[in-house]
Each structure stands twice: as structure tokens, then as C-alpha cells.
Amino acid sequence: MSEAVVPDAMVPPAVGSLYGEKAGGAIVDFSYVGIDAILEQMRRKAMKQGFELNIMVVGQSGLGKSTLMNTLFKSKVSRKSVLGTGQEKIPKTIEIKSISHDIEEKGVRMKLTVIDTPGFGDQINNENWYSIISVLSCKIFWQPIMKFINDQYEAYLQEEININRKKRIPDSRIHCCIYFIPPTGHCLRPLDVEFMRRLSKVVNIVPVIAKADTLTLEERDFFKKKIREELRANGIDVYPQKEFDEDAEDRMINEKIREMIPFAVVGSDQEYQVNGRRLLGRKTKWGTIEVENIAHCEFAYLRDLLIRTHMQNIKDITSSIHYEMYRVRRLNENNTAVAHANGVPEHHLTAHEILTHEMQDSDLPSTPSLPPPSPDLT
Amino acid sequence: MVRSEQASFEYNSGGGFVLRLTALTMASTEIARQAGEGVRAVPLAGHVGFDSMPDQLVNKSVNRGFCFNILCVGETGLGKSTLMDTLFNTKFEGEPTQHNQPGVTLKSNTYELQESNVRLKLTVVNTVGFGDQINKEDSYKSIVEFIDAQFEAYLQEELKIKRTLHSYHDTRIHACLYFIAPTGHSLKSLDLVTMKKLDSKVNIIPIVAKSDAIAKSELAKFKIKITSELVSNGVQIYQFPTDDESVAEINSTMNSHLPFAVVGSTEEVKIGNKMVKARQYPWGTVQVENENHCDFVKLREMLIRVNMEDLREQTHTRHYELYRRCKLEEMGFKDTDPDSKPFSLQETYEAKRNEFMGELQKKEEEMRQMFVQRVKEKEAELKEAEKELHEKFDRLKKLHQDEKKKLEDKKKTLDDEVNTFKQKKTAAELLQNQAQQAGGSTTLKRDKERK
Numbered sequence: 080m081s082e083a084v085v086p087d088a089m090v091p092p093a094v095g096s097l098y099g100e101k102a103g104g105a106i107v108d109f110s111y112v113g114i115d116a117i118l119e120q121m122r123r124k125a126m127k128q129g130f131e132l133n134i135m136v137v138g139q140s141g142l143g144k145s146t147l148m149n150t151l152f153k154s155k156v157s158r159k160s161v162l163g164t165g166q167e168k169i170p171k172t173i174e175i176k177s178i179s180h181d182i183e184e185k186g187v188r189m190k191l192t193v194i195d196t197p198g199f200g201d202q203i204n205n206e207n208w209y210s211i212i213s214v215l216s217c218k219i220f221w222q223p224i225m226k227f228i229n230d231q232y233e234a235y236l237q238e239e240i241n242i243n244r245k246k247r248i249p250d251s252r253i254h255c256c257i258y259f260i261p262p263t264g265h266c267l268r269p270l271d272v273e274f275m276r277r278l279s280k281v282v283n284i285v286p287v288i289a290k291a292d293t294l295t296l297e298e299r300d301f302f303k304k305k306i307r308e309e310l311r312a313n314g315i316d317v318y319p320q321k322e323f324d325e326d327a328e329d330r331m332i333n334e335k336i337r338e339m340i341p342f343a344v345v346g347s348d349q350e351y352q353v354n355g356r357r358l359l360g361r362k363t364k365w366g367t368i369e370v371e372n373i374a375h376c377e378f379a380y381l382r383d384l385l386i387r388t389h390m391q392n393i394k395d396i397t398s399s400i401h402y403e404m405y406r407v408r409r410l411n412e413n414n415t416a417v418a419h420a421n422g423v424p425e426h427h428l429t430a431h432e433i434l435t436h437e438m439q440d441s442d443l444p445s446t447p448s449l450p451p452p453s454p455d456l457t
Numbered sequence: 458m459v460r461s462e463q464a465s466f467e468y469n470s471g472g473g474f475v476l477r478l479t480a481l482t483m484a485s486t487e488i489a490r491q492a493g494e495g496v497r498a499v500p501l502a503g504h505v506g507f508d509s510m511p512d513q514l515v516n517k518s519v520n521r522g523f524c525f526n527i528l529c530v531g532e533t534g535l536g537k538s539t540l541m542d543t544l545f546n547t548k549f550e551g552e553p554t555q556h557n558q559p560g561v562t563l564k565s566n567t568y569e570l571q572e573s574n575v576r577l578k579l580t581v582v583n584t585v586g587f588g589d590q591i592n593k594e595d596s597y598k599s600i601v602e603f604i605d606a607q608f609e610a611y612l613q614e615e616l617k618i619k620r621t622l623h624s625y626h627d628t629r630i631h632a633c634l635y636f637i638a639p640t641g642h643s644l645k646s647l648d649l650v651t652m653k654k655l656d657s658k659v660n661i662i663p664i665v666a667k668s669d670a671i672a673k674s675e676l677a678k679f680k681i682k683i684t685s686e687l688v689s690n691g692v693q694i695y696q697f698p699t700d701d702e703s704v705a706e707i708n709s710t711m712n713s714h715l716p717f718a719v720v721g722s723t724e725e726v727k728i729g730n731k732m733v734k735a736r737q738y739p740w741g742t743v744q745v746e747n748e749n750h751c752d753f754v755k756l757r758e759m760l761i762r763v764n765m766e767d768l769r770e771q772t773h774t775r776h777y778e779l780y781r782r783c784k785l786e787e788m789g790f791k792d793t794d795p796d797s798k799p800f801s802l803q804e805t806y807e808a809k810r811n812e813f814m815g816e817l818q819k820k821e822e823e824m825r826q827m828f829v830q831r832v833k834e835k836e837a838e839l840k841e842a843e844k845e846l847h848e849k850f851d852r853l854k855k856l857h858q859d860e861k862k863k864l865e866d867k868k869k870t871l872d873d874e875v876n877t878f879k880q881k882k883t884a885a886e887l888l889q890n891q892a893q894q895a896g897g898s899t900t901l902k903r904d905k906e907r908k
Contacts, residue, residue, distance in 0.1 A: 112570075118518075182501060242785050391514050391517050
């Protein structure tokens, strides 16, 4: 039906119009078509629509998760700031709370959702019977989080499958999960390893060393190396994942980032006077730690990665890889069920039939039925 | 203006799951700016840096490349290919088509264009033989089928289990340029019927082709006549969007200039000291890019430089969604709303399936019957043939026997004759012998007598 053909007289790449001299002194005007105006059109459309970003923070309480969020977005975006502190008691249920804000910068509007997972690991404070407890507690702690992540995928999938669907499907999928590692200085706890392993399979995970001002630079480097080794040994793929590098240029940039992971960060929302400037920092008796000074901590790298350079890439990987994986898994799970019910060979079913069949099974449409747990989740 | 809200999900150790949405629903489309709703504004205390998001998005798109598909509908000889060449400043393929096509076919060609860092995969689809037939009733059908086929291909990809939407080459038609012949009177019925059928499937931009054939005064009247006819027949042509302030003004002015009266030319003529694209006549030169001469510049401005992205978006969010909805409803799928009982889908599916199986079975039965009948017929035929053969055999046998009998009779007769002859012969020999003996003695007697 069609073939890509390079036409005879190609417009050579140039900015603006291209002029040339023809014999005889007349100026040849290869006037420019204007295809590159589409970039401007896209930009306009994007500004009008606004952006969405959903970040989840996972880690023990007291590691400075909320503070870091506030520092990243230079405003009070965390749950604590909105609701106020005072939740010191150990909660009986594990509550996953999400807070959304609309923020704007230079005409660019963004809907930022921060999902907090408090109370994680509080119960674990005795290293002796750690291995037993961690296996038990893992299930209690990570299951709701995994469920939450999968529920967001499910919600998106249901909306996508609808016949009358919205113009722009609201995207509540978790784009990035920041995992806080306590600054022990030794190595990763089994709990962390297990948790990161499972998370990295469904979401982009960015590990950070919290409260890094308790480590000296040498301890920091040693700790990082140990962590990287352990991640590699356990096959945990953190963002930026090696297999999603698009070209050589990408790989180069990402290699540099991979060498720095995990970022050692310090968060603060207090400003102090340093060298005549007002900077965010932590003031101690022995000095002031500047948050945005790369000699002090790696907060700036984290911020640049997450926000200034790789935000779009993070969202793309979530939607085209993690979400698609979830979708394939989900549709295949129901595939067998529907096929056996109707005697139709499995590969003849479309995605639509599979999902709507599944929808009919549930009695209460408001409670989405859970897919049977795959081997990974149990 | 900001809206803060929260949702909480609870997991009870008892294993149950309850979703509690404690706040207002989220705005899903444009975030409306509403004053005084009692929500807290969240000011940023410094430069965060997400204002680079549009740049990141644009960079990603540049890496991926763009695609744009134009459909040119119009009678043969209205200058469709020339206009495409002029619009995109390149010589696309092909010789002009013949006028003797039996039906309307669509020919599509894809080209890779590049300008500065933007790569565009442009597909130009031409209608071949449109308006050439004597009976033009069904001319529009192949066009509609083609457009639907592109939607169908995208829908299939979207419904696949393992899909690759981000690298899918989108072939859906983003813009349809409808070429109107420059008669100066009104729209032909073929044009009206075709545009009516296409307006819900594709963005239609009507243009008056070869407009250097019409004088300026007549052109204004012609345009008014066309627009009024389109309106009175309820044809919805594409309106350039006026909701974005930066382009609202220019778009609304252009909307009033529709349909564009264009002239296409790839030949260059020297005017002053510049070479411009123009058509040269003995009485003057029509410059393509002169706004006083024709609306080509306006068309290029609107189609490419200002609204290309909007055309693509409209195709995806309006026309494709409409197609998808109709197609899925046709297949029998319905959304369940939370109040009604979820009866329809499984049952509809089952019912349809049973119906289908029933039909299949019926067809099978029919075929079997036909087969049996044919066999019977053949059998009868063969039997007939066999009978005939038997008869023939009998006849021949009888003939043979008759012949044999005749021969035997003849033989008998012959034998009898031979016997008779033999008898006669022996009798005759006997007689002769006797006669000889007697004659011998007589001869002796005779001899004695002689002596």
C-alpha cells in the first residue's frame, strides 16, 4: 500500500528559509514549508493541558520523607504539612494516603500527587529475630503497597477499556517510587532488598540514602558501593534501567547516573544565611549543611534527575512498559477463564471481551475484583 | 489556584479491602481556575525546575518523529498532486492518472520529510477515478471504506494483548482536502453527497481548485454560495480552533475565508529579481504565494504551520472515538453503569455466540444436504450409464449369436454340399472305374476285334 520514498528535491535541513544563488544572480527562495512549527503547536497544547506527576515515598518513618518532598518541590506538599504532625502512635492499619496539589511555574501547570506510606518498618527494631519477622512483616507491609500500585494500573485500564471514555484519561499511576534507605553505613537490610526487588518489577524505583549528613564522605562511598553490589547481586533494576536506554547518547547519560545511585540526600525546608546568601540547609553546632551544594549532598542530582531532565522519560517508562506489562498479565489471567467458559480458543478473544467478561463476574461493580495473585505477589 | 484533596485506602488485616474516597473528584481535563473555593494556594518558594517539562515532551516527540496523513478527494484533473507538491515543496511521484477508471480507488504514498530537526512521515492519499464514472452513486463508498479501514487497524492494535502503541505507524487520515471544481455556480451533487458522508469521519477542509479560472468578483459569490449550501445541507467542515488565545484571532479570520481558493504550481518564474512559483499566461502571471492572487499561503499557514497538531488531536479524540464507540457497540459490548444490573454483556455475548453457532450449524446442514443430493444425482446418472452399457452388451451379444448361427447354417449347407459332392464324386469314380474295367475289356474286345 505505501512505501517510504525520499522525493527528488528534498528540502535540506535548515533553520528558517533557505536561500541560494542561482547562476544569473537571481536569488532562489526555497521557502520553508513550516513543518517544524508543529513543535510550537505541541508545546502550546502541553501548556494548556498541564502535566501530572505521581510520586510515592516508601521508607521507615523518621527518615525525612516528608521533608525531602517539601524540599524537592519547594512547598508544603507532604501529608504531614497538610494534616499536621502528631501521629506518633503505631497505627494498627497501614494507611496509604495520597495528597494532590496543583503547582505552577512559569506558566507550566502540574498536578503533583505525593503518596505517603507511613508506619513502615516501625515494628521492626530488633536485629536478632529479624529474619523471621521480616518474612512475616513483608507480607503485611508490602502487600498493600503493591496492591495500591496495581489498583492504579487497574483504574487506568478500566477507563481505557470503556466504550465512552474521557478525552484525557486521568493518570493516577505511580510514575516514580522513592525508596528511603536508612543510613546504617553497612549494607542493605533483607527487608529493603526484598521490598525493592518486588517494587522494581512494577514501578520505577529510585533508592536514596536518607539523612546522609550522618555519614562521612568515605563512609558514604563505601555504603553506596555495597548497596550497588547488593542490588546487582539480587537482580534489582532501579531507574534508569539499563535495558531501556534508547541510544548511545542516552546510555552515556544514564551510566553517569547509575554510577551515583543511590543518591545521598539531606532534606530541609529551613533557610539559613550562608556567605551572605539565603540557602536551604540544616544548621548544626559544627556547621551548616547546604542542601543544594553538591559538595555536601546529592540532593541537586536527585532533583535534576527527577524533575528537570528525566521526568518525561519516567512517565514514558511507566506507561509504555510497566503499565503494558500489567495489562498483558491481567488480560492473560482472564483469558483462560473466559476461554474455558465459552469454549472459544484463547487467542481469538480481544482485550475487550476479556475484560468485560471479567467485569460481569463481579456482583458489585464498585468493588473491583482482584485478579488471582501471580507467583510474584504471594 | 489550587485544589488539595486526599484519598485514603485502607487495608484491614482481616483481608478485606475498602476504598474510601474522602474528597472531591479530581478534575481530569483542563484544570479549571476557580477562585474562592476555600482551597489553599501552594506557592513555590523557589525555582523547582519542572517548567522544562514541555521541552522534555517536545524532545521526546522529536526523537520519535511525527506522522501526518492527508487525503485528497476530488475529480481527476483538478490539480491535487500539483497542490501537494507545492505545499510541501517537493516533487512527489507519479504521472497524471487516466480518466477511464471503472471505479474509485485510493492510492497512498508515504514520504519522509525533514526540516531542521523535525522528521515528518507524510502520507498522501489520492482518490483515483473520482467523478469519472457515469453512475456516481457509489463513488464515496470506497473513500469511506478506506478511512474506516485505517481506524479499524488502529483499533485492532489498541485491543491487542501485546501491543506497541508508541511505535505504531498511525495511518488514520488527519485532514481531508476536498477539491471543488471552479465552475463558479454551486456545488455538484456528487460533492455534497460525498462531503456529507465524510464529515463525521474526518476533518474536511474544502478548497476551490484551479481558482485562477475564476474572476475575483465571481470568486466571492462562489465562496458564499458554497458555504451556504454546506450549511443548509448540514455538512460539518473543520473549523480552526479558537479556544487558545494565541491563535484564536488568526484562526477565526481564516475560518471566514473558507473555502480557500488555491492555485498550485511547481514551476518557477522570475518576477523582479526573485524566482517565485507561478503560472504564466499570455495575459499575466499568477503568483502562487501572493495573497492577492490566491489563498495558497492561507492554506499552508492553517494546514501546516498553525493547526497540524490540532488536526491530529481532533482525529484521535473525536473521529476515532466515534468510530470506536460505534464499532464496539455494534459488536455488542456495552458499558455497565453502576446502578443497572450488569446483565447485558455476558448474556449478549452468549446469545450472540449461540446465534452464530446455530447459523454455522444450519449452514453445515445445508451443505450436507446439497452434498447428499449431488451424490444421489451422480449415482443415478451412473446407473443410467451402466444400464445403457448392459443393453448395448446384450444387443451386441445377440447380434453375435445371430451371426454365428447364420454362419453355422451356412457352414452346414456348405458341408452338406461338400458331402453331396463327395458322394457324387465317389459315385462318379466308382462308375468310372466300372466303366474302365468294362471299357478295358471292351477295349480288349475292340482290340481283338481290330486285330
